[in-house]
Amino acid sequence: MTDDSRIKQFEQMASADPDNELGHFSLGRAYLGAERFDDAAVSFARVVELNPKMSKAYQLLGEALDGAGKRTDAIDALTKGIGVANELGDRMPLEAMADKLRSWDAPVPTYETPTAEAEAPAASGPSAAGFRCCRCGRPDGQLEKRPFKGDMGEKILANVCNGCWREWIGQGTKVINELGLALSSKEGQDAYDQYMLEFLQLEEV
Numbered sequence: 001m002t003d004d005s006r007i008k009q010f011e012q013m014a015s016a017d018p019d020n021e022l023g024h025f026s027l028g029r030a031y032l033g034a035e036r037f038d039d040a041a042v043s044f045a046r047v048v049e050l051n052p053k054m055s056k057a058y059q060l061l062g063e064a065l066d067g068a069g070k071r072t073d074a075i076d077a078l079t080k081g082i083g084v085a086n087e088l089g090d091r092m093p094l095e096a097m098a099d100k101l102r103s104w105d106a107p108v109p110t111y112e113t114p115t116a117e118a119e120a121p122a123a124s125g126p127s128a129a130g131f132r133c134c135r136c137g138r139p140d141g142q143l144e145k146r147p148f149k150g151d152m153g154e155k156i157l158a159n160v161c162n163g164c165w166r167e168w169i170g171q172g173t174k175v176i177n178e179l180g181l182a183l184s185s186k187e188g189q190d191a192y193d194q195y196m197l198e199f200l201q202l203e204e205v
């Protein structure tokens with residue numbers, strides 16, 4: 001698929017379902033790939049508006065703003081992103097954003113460095129509510145609401161933590177990009193669901 005047709009497909013996804021952060025995230029990535037930095041910045045700004053806790057989107061927003069020649073705004077986005085990533089313990093985007101700020105000689109906000117305790121799942125067993133993420137085994141960080149309607153949304157709410165769900169959103173975007181999945185078709189949707197089940201280890205739940 002060419003960049004242009006890919007972008008058209010994601011533009012359709014984003015406008016068909018304007019409150020779906022995944023659509024805007026995918027579109028932003030496609031714009032970024034085509035070096036349409038201003039457009040990418042608009043898409044990622046929409047993602048963080050819809051989901052202020054998606055740390056990876058701040059990272060890409062910063063990249064897009066910098067590409068568009070807006071270094072000050074880029075620094076602002078990454079600084080916010082580091083705060084979010086720090087709060088959620090998203091190590092990879094956190095380090096990437098901190099490295100980027102350092103490379104610009106911009107101040108890097110202080111953040112916690114992980115401890116062995118924070119990295120390991122809690123040893124004290126399931127939380128009072130009995131939630132334990134089926135992918136990472138953590139007893140905390142349950143989603144506050146189902147991510148979409150239907151049985152699958154309920155299943156994810158009951159079994160997948162917020163961190164793993166957000167990781168899937170990043171991964172799902174890659175799957176769509178790399179396979180050129182058309183989510184408007186049944187085959188595309190089925191393939192996407194299959195990857196999601198595998199990634200979240202939901203098959204045997």
Ligand SMILES: [Zn+2]
Pocket residue numbers: 133134135136137138160161162163164165
């Ligand atoms: Zn998890």
